[in-house]
Every structure is written in structure tokens, then in C-alpha cells.
Amino acid sequence: MDKKSRGFTIIELIIVLSVLGIIALIAIPRFLSVTEYAKRDVCEANRAELEHAYEIYLVKNNESDSEVNFNTFLNQWDQEVCPDEGIISRSEGKIKCSIHLDEEVEDSNDSEGSVPFL
Numbered sequence: 001m002d003k004k005s006r007g008f009t010i011i012e013l014i015i016v017l018s019v020l021g022i023i024a025l026i027a028i029p030r031f032l033s034v035t036e037y038a039k040r041d042v043c044e045a046n047r048a049e050l051e052h053a054y055e056i057y058l059v060k061n062n063e064s065d066s067e068v069n070f071n072t073f074l075n076q077w078d079q080e081v082c083p084d085e086g087i088i089s090r091s092e093g094k095i096k097c098s099i100h101l102d103e104e105v106e107d108s109n110d111s112e113g114s115v116p117f118l
């Protein structure tokens, strides 16, 4: 039997599988964090849209800003606000999500692992 037609040796298979394992170890956590950031951004954009629509609702109906008015408006709002089903509330004039808090500090994670500029 020709030696070249025997296929892969066990050593070659182990090397290929370990390289694939290392790539998966690097890629999967990065992919998960990217989807987490995307969900946070979607939630933030939806809250901004909701806030504008709420202000228009207040002007149109000649109402003032109150918790009752906001909850009435929120019950009429038929679009999903938070992809992670966070509880939407309004305080201090801003619409907030129970899961995606406004963490400006988290944006500095774009330069992962690098030393911050002083």
C-alpha cells in the first residue's frame, strides 16, 4: 500500500484539533461580548426613540410629565424596547433600563488590554 494514501496520522489530527480549540477559545468570548455590546446599543437607541415619542405624546395631549402619564404611554408603546427584557422606567427626565445602565465607563473597554493614555 502506498504510504501517501493512508490519510492523516493521529499526531496531525491532534495538532489540527488543538489549533481549532485555541481559535475557538479566542473567538467565542469576543463574539459573546460583541453581541452584548450590540444589545446594549439597541436598548440605548430604543430608549432614545421612546423618549422622543413620549415628549411628542406629552405635547400632543397637553399633558405634563408624570409617572402615571409615562406608564400610560409605555403601555401603549407596542415596540420592544430592551432586547434583554429589561424593566423600563423613567427618573430624572431620562428613560432607564434595569439591565443596561448608562455606564459611560464601559465604553473605554474598546482598547482592550492596552495601557490607558495618561
Ligand SMILES: [Zn+2]
Binding pocket: 043, 081, 082, 083, 084, 085, 086, 097, 098, 099, 100
Ligand atoms: Zn435594556
